Amino acid sequence: MKTNALLVFFFLVALFASTRADYVRDSEGHIVHSGGIYYLVPQDFAGAAIVATSIENPDGCSLAVVEKLLNNKGNAVIIEAMARTAYITTSSSFHLSFHPLPSNNCTKHPQWIIVMDEDFGQNAVMVGARGEFEFPVTGLFYFKTYNSAKHQYNLVFCSNQYTCGPVAIKTDGYENRRLIIAEQAASVKPLVLKLVKTSGDRVASHVSMVV
Numbered sequence: 005m006k007t008n009a010l011l012v013f014f015f016l017v018a019l020f021a022s023t024r025a026d027y028v029r030d031s032e033g034h035i036v037h038s039g040g041i042y043y044l045v046p047q048d049f050a051g052a053a054i055v056a057t058s059i060e061n062p063d064g065c066s067l068a069v070v071e072k073l074l075n076n077k078g079n080a081v082i083i084e085a086m087a088r089t090a091y092i093t094t095s096s097s098f099h100l101s102f103h104p105l106p107s108n109n110c111t112k113h114p115q116w117i118i119v120m121d122e123d124f125g126q127n128a129v130m131v132g133a134r135g136e137f138e139f140p141v142t143g144l145f146y147f148k149t150y151n152s153a154k155h156q157y158n159l160v161f162c163s164n165q166y167t168c169g170p171v172a173i174k175t176d177g178y179e180n181r182r183l184i185i186a187e188q189a190a191s192v193k194p195l196v197l198k199l200v201k202t203s204g205d206r207v208a209s210h211v212s213m214v215v
Contacts, residue, residue, distance in 0.1 A: 025095035038085035043077035047196040053078030065110040067131035071181040097144035129183035170194035
């Protein structure tokens with residue numbers, strides 16, 4: 005994966021060089037739990053939500069993670085730290101999975117996975133098992149503080165200790181606002197998120213379809 009040197013330096017400093025790890029907090033200021041279920045709510049415009057969208061292709065379909073303008077919080081995710089820990093910090097590596105998996109005909113696996121989409125020309129955030137994709141990218145997610153007072157974070161993906169990039173938005177040929185891993189510091193603006201706990205909320209279980 006091609007990665008701009010400034011981008012690599014910026015995120016490695018933030019993730020690995022500091023000895024301080026801050027707790028990640030939800031929209032109400034509570035510490036985020038490993039294994040907890042949250043909505044990842046974009047802060048770029050009111051009403052934005054993270055959902056799954058079916059992308060049709062010659063072999064059937066695949067499930068992509070996108071940003072949409074909705075009247076709800078989107079599809080919830082479960083955040084599972086790699087280490088045995090009760091809480092998520094800014095140094096915690098973790099997996100993301102939709103919970104529950106939105107109804108679809110593409111996959112039975114809820115895990116978020118990074119895939120090199122040759123047609124799209126991007127390392128895109130998809131949903132499914134590694135074996136369902138031709139070019140999966142190995143790595144883990146992290147949260148990086150964007151604004152601690154407002155409990156806002158960037159989501160970052162690292163394929164190894166030396167190659168990291170922020171999750172950002174890029175529109176594909178079907179006008180889907182796809183989640184991707186940014187490769188150049190000036191190419192796209194990193195996505196800013198708030199984590200909203202699902203307790204007391206009805207979890208969205210729909211999936212958007214693109215034919």
